[in-house]
Amino acid sequence: MRNSTAEALKQLMDSTGSQQEVVLDSGQGKVRLDFKAENLQLWRDTLKSVNEAGNVLVACESNSGPIHSTRLAWIVGAAIRTSQTDNASAAATLLQELGASNAQADLVALHCPGLGDDLTWAFYLDRHGWLSGAPVAREEDL
Numbered sequence: 389m390r391n392s393t394a395e396a397l398k399q400l401m402d403s404t405g406s407q408q409e410v411v412l413d414s415g416q417g418k419v420r421l422d423f424k425a426e427n428l429q430l431w432r433d434t435l436k437s438v439n440e441a442g443n444v445l446v447a448c449e450s451n452s453g454p455i456h457s458t459r460l461a462w463i464v465g466a467a468i469r470t471s472q473t474d475n476a477s478a479a480a481t482l483l484q485e486l487g488a489s490n491a492q493a494d495l496v497a498l499h500c501p502g503l504g505d506d507l508t509w510a511f512y513l514d515r516h517g518w519l520s521g522a523p524v525a526r527e528e529d530l
Contacts, residue, residue, distance in 0.1 A: 409424065416490070417488070420514075421520075423523075435510075444471045446483075447462070448467050460483070460488060460511065461512065466512065486513075489519075509521050510524050
């Protein structure tokens with residue numbers, strides 16, 4: 389992870405407060421950036437168990453067929469899929485194709501340091517329609 393990404397991630401984490409999350413309201417759905425230690429470890433373990441390389445992990449309704457043929461899902465019982473994107477805009481487009489609102493995807497592209505670049509991010513759409521994301525970094529990088 390580049391120093392600039394690490395610094396931006398640290399600033400974001402420092403802004404989380406006691407809830408260890410940042411909630412952003414797009415006006416068309418909320419985005420939750422989750423920094424709870426147990427959830428970060430779960431995503432790290434999940435990334436290790438996935439056979440495909442990628443810089444975006446998504447919880448989807450289906451594990452079969454092309455990733456674009458499924459939708460984002462609530463994480464319980466979901467299929468975890470990976471995708472490799474070239475930049476934050478491409479990652480945002482992927483999230484839109486999978487069911488996130490345009491406004492939610494735009495917020496993610498703006499507020500997730502290293503997205504689509506040098507840091508893997510994991511996302512799911514919770515049962516309330518909030519797009520939840522978490523960085524998947526090595527413990528020493530957090």
